[in-house]
Amino acid sequence: MASQKERPKNKPPLLNEITKGVLRENPVFRLLLGICPALAVTTSVENSLGMGIASTFVLLSANLVVSLLRNIIPSKVRIPAFIIIISGFVTVVHMVIQAFFPDLNESLGIYIPLITVNCIILGRAEIFASKRPPFPSVLDGLGMGIGYTVALVSIGLVREVLGSGAILGFQFISADAYIRPLMIMILPPGGFFVFGILVAFAQKLSERIENGSSTGDTDLCAGAVNDRSACVICGGCSLGDRAKTTPMDPEQAKHHKRGDSE
Amino acid sequence: MNLKVSASPHIRDKADTPRLMRDVIIALVPALLVSVYMFGYRALLIISVTVSSAIVFEFACRKIMKRNQSISDLSAVITGLLLAFSLPPEIPLWMPVIGSFTAIVAAKQLFGGLGQNIVNPALAGRIVLSISYPAEMASWSLPSGRPSSAFSFSPVFETDMITRATPLQMLYAGEGQMTVGMPDYLDLLIGKHAGSLGEISIAALLIGVIYLLARKVISLWTPLSFIAVVMIFAALSGHNPIYHLLSGGLVIAAFFFATDYTTTPLTRSGKVLFGIGCGLIAALIRIFGSQPEGVSYAIVFMNILTPHIERITIPLPFGGGRK
Numbered sequence: 001m002a003s004q005k006e007r008p009k010n011k012p013p014l015l016n017e018i019t020k021g022v023l024r025e026n027p028v029f030r031l032l033l034g035i036c037p038a039l040a041v042t043t044s045v046e047n048s049l050g051m052g053i054a055s056t057f058v059l060l061s062a063n064l065v066v067s068l069l070r071n072i073i074p075s076k077v078r079i080p081a082f083i084i085i086i087s088g089f090v091t092v093v094h095m096v097i098q099a100f101f102p103d104l105n106e107s108l109g110i111y112i113p114l115i116t117v118n119c120i121i122l123g124r125a126e127i128f129a130s131k132r133p134p135f136p137s138v139l140d141g142l143g144m145g146i147g148y149t150v151a152l153v154s155i156g157l158v159r160e161v162l163g164s165g166a167i168l169g170f171q172f173i174s175a176d177a178y179i180r181p182l183m184i185m186i187l188p189p190g191g192f193f194v195f196g197i198l199v200a201f202a203q204k205l206s207e208r209i210e211n212g213s214s215t216g217d218t219d220l221c222a223g224a225v226n227d228r229s230a231c232v233i234c235g236g237c238s239l240g241d242r243a244k245t246t247p248m249d250p251e252q253a254k255h256h257k258r259g260d261s262e
Numbered sequence: 263m264n265l266k267v268s269a270s271p272h273i274r275d276k277a278d279t280p281r282l283m284r285d286v287i288i289a290l291v292p293a294l295l296v297s298v299y300m301f302g303y304r305a306l307l308i309i310s311v312t313v314s315s316a317i318v319f320e321f322a323c324r325k326i327m328k329r330n331q332s333i334s335d336l337s338a339v340i341t342g343l344l345l346a347f348s349l350p351p352e353i354p355l356w357m358p359v360i361g362s363f364t365a366i367v368a369a370k371q372l373f374g375g376l377g378q379n380i381v382n383p384a385l386a387g388r389i390v391l392s393i394s395y396p397a398e399m400a401s402w403s404l405p406s407g408r409p410s411s412a413f414s415f416s417p418v419f420e421t422d423m424i425t426r427a428t429p430l431q432m433l434y435a436g437e438g439q440m441t442v443g444m445p446d447y448l449d450l451l452i453g454k455h456a457g458s459l460g461e462i463s464i465a466a467l468l469i470g471v472i473y474l475l476a477r478k479v480i481s482l483w484t485p486l487s488f489i490a491v492v493m494i495f496a497a498l499s500g501h502n503p504i505y506h507l508l509s510g511g512l513v514i515a516a517f518f519f520a521t522d523y524t525t526t527p528l529t530r531s532g533k534v535l536f537g538i539g540c541g542l543i544a545a546l547i548r549i550f551g552s553q554p555e556g557v558s559y560a561i562v563f564m565n566i567l568t569p570h571i572e573r574i575t576i577p578l579p580f581g582g583g584r585k
Binding site for chain 1: 354356360368372390393394395
């Protein structure tokens with residue numbers, strides 16, 4: 001696991017590591033990771049933005065450190081090691097938010113410490129940063145973080161506009177207007193509605209962008225880079241037999257699928 | 263001799279979707295007439311708003327999604343009618359439009375249209391409204407037969423309107439027993455009490471049910487098990503079971519919402535199971551819950567379980583052994 005994997009021959013440009021997280025491998029809309037905070041804290045744009053930025057910082061830093069330590073961490077205890085690294089950065093974020101943004105801290109509540117166990121961060125550490133040099137890992141963390149923030153803000157925007165009649169706290173439907181906002185949107189069911197509809201929309205958009213090319217690899221969950229391995233994140237956490245088989249990284253899996261390299 | 267060779271089925275019924283939908287609309291007419299008589303033009307106004315907005319949303323949705331137009335199958339009309347029947351008479355007129363949008367766009371067309379929806383569209387619309395606007399969705403007026411606020415577009419209720427608790431609310435307050443001042447059984451049967459547009463008159467609904475049974479559009483398995491479980495549960499909890507049957511939305515829900523082809527099981531034992539589940543949840547909400555009425559939640563909940571009910575009740579093919 002700790003050994004660096006062979007690179008595919010036609011290495012994609014580094015910019016791709018950033019852009020893939022935004023739509024093609026968007027953590028929330030395409031990989032369906034980190035759903036819990038995406039449903040729980042997205043009642044307003046402000047909360048979504050706060051959560052997204054906090055997660056991006058943790059992603060970026062955790063990816064960097066995991067990548068630097070990738071040859072030192074023994075493969076058998078890598079998950080606990082990743083968690084320790086991640087939780088260290090989450091503690092930093094938590095303290096900063098407590099000190100400088102007490103209101104945000106109040107409304108995000110338990111979800112800030114819970115960034116530690118956010119699937120996306122552990123997932124990127126496991127399938128990307130632990131096999132790549134620091135620079136691409138940082139770019140990957142940044143791209144995924146931006147993708148996560150974009151997803152949270154878009155869910156938050158729809159929910160805030162429909163549910164409270166406001167954007168970023170600016171009320172454009174007054175409370176005693178004739179038509180009042182749809183309260184269900186800021187309640188949990190509304191989160192599921194918006195999430196489901198946006199996932200369908202992102203799927204459609206992504207299909208259109210890829211212009212009919214195979215989307216097979218993104219249909220799997222993030223850890224399952226090909227169809228024979230189960231999700232590395234879920235299957236790998238239990239450290240069953242699957243953890244021993246080294247999964248291919250996403251780039252290689254793509255080539256494998258297309259039959260470029262065997 | 264001229265023998266024609268073809269694959270089965272060889273005998274086909276003339277029943278198709280528009281014919282079934284037309285039958286359901288005909289069956290709903292008596293309840294519609296009673297609600298217009300009891301609540302005045304206001305009822306007609308709400309019904310026309312929900313039906314027309316449902317048709318418009320159905321048309322627009324199919325157009326945008328570049329699919330065949332499906333208005334002629336009349337399912338949007340039924341959704342609109344049933345949605346209106348589950349709304350209180352004094353609701354501001356823009357709310358039914360949101361209800362129609364939820365029903366047609368979110369609950370039906372986004373899932374693929376008629377036959378693909380997971381939950382009953384009209385009930386989804388009703389539930390979204392009742393969670394979003396709890397005050398308006400629970401303000402009932404006594405049917406007067408006069409067109410009091412028929413063309414009022416004001417969200418503020420007129421002061422001369424008589425608001426009155428529904429029989430179920432009174433039952434809820436009275437710990438399940440009939441108390442003084444509550445409508446008697448005859449009032450409940452003909453619809454002289456507060457309630458949603460379509461649910462008030464049990465007699466009118468039953469006329470429609472008899473028509474549907476005669477046309478073999480619905481079967482009695484789900485409705486009877488649904489109603490029986492609610493009544494048994496009520497009796498066991500020391501409530502008045504007949505009052506539970508005659509008040510609230512139990513009858514319209516059991517015969518018109520819980521017999522929807524798409525969202526309920528196809529197998530006979532599945533239908534019974536579905537009815538029992540609905541009855542249990544509805545009775546639990548009515549008797550122990552924080553709301554007086556819960557049939558809409560019960561049906562939507564069981565709608566979600568329908569694929570699983572069908573999986574466990576699927577009949578074995580000929581020659582197949584027991585599991």
